[in-house]
Amino acid sequence: MRYFIELSYCGTAYHGWQTQANGVSVQTTLEAALTQRLRKPVFVVGSGRTDAGVHARQQFAHFDLDEPILLSDALVYSINCILPEDIAIRTLFPVAPNHHARFSAVSRYYQYHITRYKNAFEPGLTYHFRPELNVELMNEACQILMRHTDFKSFSKVRANVTHFRCRLDFAYWQRSEADLLTLHIKANRFLWGMVRTIVGTMLEIGQGRMTLEQFEQLIVAQDRTIAGRAAPPNGLYLMEVGYPANILEQRVVYG
Template structure:
């Protein structure tokens, strides 16, 4: 029985989303809680995307297969009772067995937050800058991202990435009081890409790079040309989107889940 879980988390103390040896990750904690709640020896969740160490998520979709039909509200309630305070489960949706959180997603949106006023309550959720960068120049440079598709310059050297092409459909800075918020949306992102983009755009805002130089370093496809990555605490996986009417088409009723469970039990006799 497959379920989609909408998960949010504060990534401060985690080494990213994905399971890895000798490091605490969000996926590890969620999988362990699912095992405890449903008394299973092992559970394998699949996330809609990966987030790096210290990065947060307001919406990370996860799918999981459970051996029995369970009311969505029960899954949500039981998980939120034992999950730590920095992870929560929102919507829980029963879906068809072919639905896939990662492969079916058509876009991901990230937000990067900067605070221009020192605030102890934003230490874990925004990057503090003592001087305001030139937002107009950063927005002009950001529009370049919509015109290009090879982002080798903003990729990390290591990894199993087969190509570096991404289709970016939104890239814009906006001011919210004493904060600057950068929103970027694409069909896919390279590992560490958003923080490298933000760090390089900030160099444009600080006058270290011109808009023309920003475009040139992308077109030259040389990883050494990118500026340093912006700190992780300001980055959020903000939204993951699926095709129109996706959940209407994929959603399965609890009664259908029960019927499928009965068929499986009968076939195993």
């Protein structure tokens, strides 16, 4: 039996999603809770890897079991009681054996949050960036971004991928009344470090340190060394992972 988990987490205390030797990860913490509750070893596969300090409003993972389990609100509640406060399972549901949390996903939607003023009640949840920004110019840069499909210039150099092509569905900046500037960006896939590097580069544009012509030239150059520095991880949120409707047909939200 294969099961999908829908969860969310605050990434501040974790060294990213993926299990690693140098720190606590979301994946390791989730596996430990499932193993304890189900009383058998459980190994999960996520829809994608988030870096250290990155958050997820919606993340999916799958795991396999030899025997079916009785799904209920009580089961989800009991696993959430084992998990730390900064990780929460929303639902757990069966899928076909060939449905894969990563490879069956058709889209990912991220937001990046920036504030000009420090907020003592939200440490590590937004990027506190003081300079004034030309948001109109940054949105023009988003329109340039939408015209392209190869984003090698925004990928970390050691990214283990066969190609750097992504299909963007939308990309735009939006300022709220509560002093929050947010990048909304959705694509079929994202490269390692891609969103944070796009944000860092667009902050250069917003400050007048890079022209729109230079921005398009660096995309075409396919050279990470000429793009801006990556923005800090604490402002980045994985908001939504999209799947075909047939995969989610048995999804029931508990609680």
